[in-house]
Amino acid sequence: MSVLSSRLDPASADYQARRAAMLAKLDELSAEQAKAVAGGGPKYVERHHRRGKLSARERVELLVDPDSPFLELSPLAAWGTDFPVGASVVTGIGVVEGVECVIIASDPTVRGGASNPWTLRKTLRAMDIALENRLPLINLVESGGADLPTQKEIFIPGGRIFRDLTRLSAAGIPTIALVFGNSTAGGAYVPGMSDHVVMVKERAKVFLGGPPLVKMATGEESDDESLGGAEMHARVSGLADHLAADEHDALRIGRRIVRRLDRRKPGGPHPGGVRPPLRDEDELLGIVPEDLKIPFDPREVIVRIVDGSEFDEFKPLYGGSLVTGWATLHGHPIGILANARGVLFSEEAQKAAQFIQLADQSRTPLLFLQNTTGYMVGKDYEQNGIIKHGAMMINAVSNSTVPHLTVVMGASYGAGNYGMCGRAYDPRFLFSWPSAKSAVMGPAQLAGVLSIVARAAAEARGQAYDEEADAAMRQMVEAQIEAESLPFFLSGRLYDDGVIDPRDTRTVLGLCLSAIGNAPAPARAGFGVFRM
Ligand code: COA
Numbered sequence: 001m002s003v004l005s006s007r008l009d010p011a012s013a014d015y016q017a018r019r020a021a022m023l024a025k026l027d028e029l030s031a032e033q034a035k036a037v038a039g040g041g042p043k044y045v046e047r048h049h050r051r052g053k054l055s056a057r058e059r060v061e062l063l064v065d066p067d068s069p070f071l072e073l074s075p076l077a078a079w080g081t082d083f084p085v086g087a088s089v090v091t092g093i094g095v096v097e098g099v100e101c102v103i104i105a106s107d108p109t110v111r112g113g114a115s116n117p118w119t120l121r122k123t124l125r126a127m128d129i130a131l132e133n134r135l136p137l138i139n140l141v142e143s144g145g146a147d148l149p150t151q152k153e154i155f156i157p158g159g160r161i162f163r164d165l166t167r168l169s170a171a172g173i174p175t176i177a178l179v180f181g182n183s184t185a186g187g188a189y190v191p192g193m194s195d196h197v198v199m200v201k202e203r204a205k206v207f208l209g210g211p212p213l214v215k216m217a218t219g220e221e222s223d224d225e226s227l228g229g230a231e232m233h234a235r236v237s238g239l240a241d242h243l244a245a246d247e248h249d250a251l252r253i254g255r256r257i258v259r260r261l262d263r264r265k266p267g268g269p270h271p272g273g274v275r276p277p278l279r280d281e282d283e284l285l286g287i288v289p290e291d292l293k294i295p296f297d298p299r300e301v302i303v304r305i306v307d308g309s310e311f312d313e314f315k316p317l318y319g320g321s322l323v324t325g326w327a328t329l330h331g332h333p334i335g336i337l338a339n340a341r342g343v344l345f346s347e348e349a350q351k352a353a354q355f356i357q358l359a360d361q362s363r364t365p366l367l368f369l370q371n372t373t374g375y376m377v378g379k380d381y382e383q384n385g386i387i388k389h390g391a392m393m394i395n396a397v398s399n400s401t402v403p404h405l406t407v408v409m410g411a412s413y414g415a416g417n418y419g420m421c422g423r424a425y426d427p428r429f430l431f432s433w434p435s436a437k438s439a440v441m442g443p444a445q446l447a448g449v450l451s452i453v454a455r456a457a458a459e460a461r462g463q464a465y466d467e468e469a470d471a472a473m474r475q476m477v478e479a480q481i482e483a484e485s486l487p488f489f490l491s492g493r494l495y496d497d498g499v500i501d502p503r504d505t506r507t508v509l510g511l512c513l514s515a516i517g518n519a520p521a522p523a524r525a526g527f528g529v530f531r532m
Pocket residue numbers: 110111112113114143144145146147148149182184185186187
């Protein structure tokens with residue numbers, strides 16, 4: 001292994017400016033994440049506590065092993081929408097009795113814990129992670145069911161939750177429901193479809209229809225307890241396997257169930273052990289320039305995240321806009337592809353396609369570090385086959401079956417987003433830095449293209465082009481595209497699994513690689529036809 005050197009000068013004005021800009025963005029990130037943590041706000045949180053109940057995050061904290069890390073997922077879900085940041089649910093990977101589990105905890109302080117369209121997306125994403133990585137799923141249930149005003153967006157697609165619960169079980173991945181409160185109508189199928197069900201005495205309410213609905217439907221007089229109370233389900237219907245005395249007891253029983261699963265992890269870290277990088281992770285704050293047109297060397301990132309800062313570069317003299325090579329991270333072997341100068345040329349695309357095949361052959365997970373403006377355009381490049389070469393890279397990314405991880409550090413524009421394993425290519429995990437920007441192309445380029453097209457259309461109609469309106473249109477479009485390219489907006493739409501502090505990159509990737517170790521890489525499946 002060769003140890004990477006660093007040319008970063010933390011005393012330089014450039015470094016200081018980049019660091020200051022990143023810290024300012026991190027302040028904004030903390031403020032947005034605090035909104036998710038605040039749930040429904042003091043009024044609803046206090047009412048919830050007055051009722052003697054734990055919050056969603058308190059439940060998670062008591063469920064996981066003391067002092068173990070919790071990798072929260074999609075904390076900014078619903079950012080920039082009409083719904084509260086966090087989407088009324090907490091999801092993440094936590095360690096219970098030494099077993100990595102996906103935890104989904106509805107937040108009853110946000111509109112009664114009702115599921116809105118973003119809750120649904122966030123929940124389904126967490127369930128996909130459980131399935132792909134073979135992690136037991138624990139639902140901490142207390143929800144008002146579908147958010148009624150937006151039911152049209154969730155009722156039909158929401159059926160997937162129940163389908164996927166039983167598919168997890170069928171795949172040999174245990175599912176556990178701890179029911180703390182309301183779980184009515186469709187929500188009743190969360191315990192209904194789970195392998196193990198715990199209900200809290202005098203708190204859990206699990207029925208297809210509550211007393212008013214039953215009265216309307218059949219005329220029968222009933223009450224909550226006889227229709228769906230924990231005692232009734234534990235003694236009469238048999239839906240509850242365990243009757244918990246209180247919330248703490250339910251969490252204790254949940255932990256005991258996981259212990260009894262006796263799950264053993266097939267994959268583990270490399271016998272070489274875990275060594276920290278030789279360079280300070282803190283310096284990751286000062287690498288990405290505010291203006292993403294200025295390139296930066298991704299080796300400065302790699303040197304600060306991989307074990308011992310050791311990196312064996314593959315084809316270092318060829319296709320210099322893309323850095324490829326081998327390393328270990330928290331003891332897990334990985335292959336890294338990192339954009340160096342933004343644009344991907346034919347050489348980079350071919351180098352990437354070869355490198356991905358090598359990783360697939362040696363069953364080594366891949367890490368994509370994105371900062372790309374896309375594939376090179378222009379006559380010479382088209383004539384030299386840039387489409388074919390980009391297609392080779394996309395083919396290799398799409399069909400390699402080793403796990404992929406993606407971190408968007410800077411730009412992620414055009415088909416570069418695809419070739420570098422963007423969201424549509426199903427990396428096992430995808431995180432963004434606060435400096436990330438993603439769109440079909442840069443805002444100025446997009447506005448310029450619209451302007452050229454509109455000008456040509458006006459000329460074709462024989463009309464004079466309104467230059468003033470054009471300038472206003474460009475300005476408006478640029479501002480809109482810029483806003484839609486930013487990481488909070490994209491994270492809000494679940495296009496990543498979270499925006500992270502660059503200093504946490506190694507830790508987050510280490511947790512992801514550890515989670516991935518629960519699911520052996522699927523068999524090699526072959527590639528599509530490579531156009532030569
Ligand atoms: N859709 C939209 N908003 C909902 C909601 C739902 N399913 N459930 C609750 N809310 C809202 C309430 O209107 C209330 O809003 P407000 O404070 O602005 O007035 C807020 O969430 C809190 O609800 P509240 O009833 O005060 O909380 P609670 O803790 O006392 O009771 C429930 C929670 C879930 C038991 C109760 O709200 C309820 O029964 N909701 C309807 C459940 C239902 O039938 N869902 C349909 C399933 S398909």
